[in-house]
Amino acid sequence: MPRFYCPIALFIGAQIALPDAVAHHVQVLRLNLGDPVTLFNGEGGEYTATLASIEKKRVSAEVKAFTPREVELPYAITLAQALPEASKMDWIIEKAIELGAAGIQPLSAQRCVVRLSAERATKRHEHWQGIIVAASEQSGRNRVAHLAELADFNGWIRQQDLHRRILLTPRADLSLTDWARHHPPQAISLIIGPEGGFTEAEENAACAQGALALSMGPRILRTETAGLTALAVVGASWDGL
Numbered sequence: 001m002p003r004f005y006c007p008i009a010l011f012i013g014a015q016i017a018l019p020d021a022v023a024h025h026v027q028v029l030r031l032n033l034g035d036p037v038t039l040f041n042g043e044g045g046e047y048t049a050t051l052a053s054i055e056k057k058r059v060s061a062e063v064k065a066f067t068p069r070e071v072e073l074p075y076a077i078t079l080a081q082a083l084p085e086a087s088k089m090d091w092i093i094e095k096a097i098e099l100g101a102a103g104i105q106p107l108s109a110q111r112c113v114v115r116l117s118a119e120r121a122t123k124r125h126e127h128w129q130g131i132i133v134a135a136s137e138q139s140g141r142n143r144v145a146h147l148a149e150l151a152d153f154n155g156w157i158r159q160q161d162l163h164r165r166i167l168l169t170p171r172a173d174l175s176l177t178d179w180a181r182h183h184p185p186q187a188i189s190l191i192i193g194p195e196g197g198f199t200e201a202e203e204n205a206a207c208a209q210g211a212l213a214l215s216m217g218p219r220i221l222r223t224e225t226a227g228l229t230a231l232a233v234v235g236a237s238w239d240g241l
Contacts (some may be wrong), residue, residue, distance in 0.1 A: 003038040003046070003137045005144065010039060010047050016062045019149065021060035037061060040142040045069060047099040071100075071140050075185040077234060078103035078146075078163065079227050082153065082194040083114045089222045093128050096145075098136035099231040103133070103146040105189070109153040110194040129159045153198070157188060157206045167191045168230055169203055170220055172213040177228055179214055180237035188234070192227040 004022045018026065031037070033051055039061070040046040045068040049061040079096045083089060083106060093104055106128070108115070116124060129147050136144050157165075166188055169175065191211065198206070207213055216226055216233075 018059045019034040042144040073100040075103035076187040078189040080105040080191045081111040082107045083112045094135045098139045105148045106150045106162040112194045133179040164188045169212045
């Protein structure tokens with residue numbers, strides 16, 4: 001059954017106009033009147049609805065039932081990813097959502113090849129938000145991960161929050177696997193460098209602000225592999241997958 005994100009009030013018996021993007025998707029899929037669809041608004045659970053009208057630019061649906069279904073991890077993981085080259089960030093975000101990340105924090109670090117102006121950063125943020133929504137629809141998630149604004153690494157690392165921050169670096173002696181095996185599930189941020197990794201000064205600054213430096217093992221992983229592997233390692237260790 002097709003699944004669509006509808007950030008509007010949903011309740012049983014309601015007949016709603018689907019958002020323009022969803023209406024377009026219905027048209028592309030060539031769905032028909034009376035076809036069942038699944039809707040979710042990010043507030044928890046999902047709704048079964050049937051298509052009530054299909055016009056050229058407008059589609060409505062009638063909400064029939066609610067299911068309090070959730071597939072979220074029992075702990076929040078934020079992927080703090082330094083910007084990689086080209087379209088790698090799109091793929092990283094898509095797969096991170098499939099693996100259960102609750103938040104995405106794009107970072108600008110010293111060795112990042114990609115440099116975004118304020119205008120381009122806004123456009124990329126909108127683009128990445130669309131990827132998060134599509135990946136949530138595809139993977140069966142009923143909550144939409146938070147996408148933070150692009151931040152400078154040195155400024156972001158000085159911010160204080162309640163999450164344990166883990167810096168993934170080949171220079172660390174302790175592995176993420178060993179750490180996760182001996183610590184209870186908890187909210188964490190996984191910090192991944194760009195191609196070439198973080199500089200030694202950036203890593204020292206992160207550790208000075210309380211970040212825990214851990215490795216991914218003896219092999220050097222690409223930036224588009226490291227974060228996703230870390231998400232899988234934590235999920236497997238904490239029975240979240």
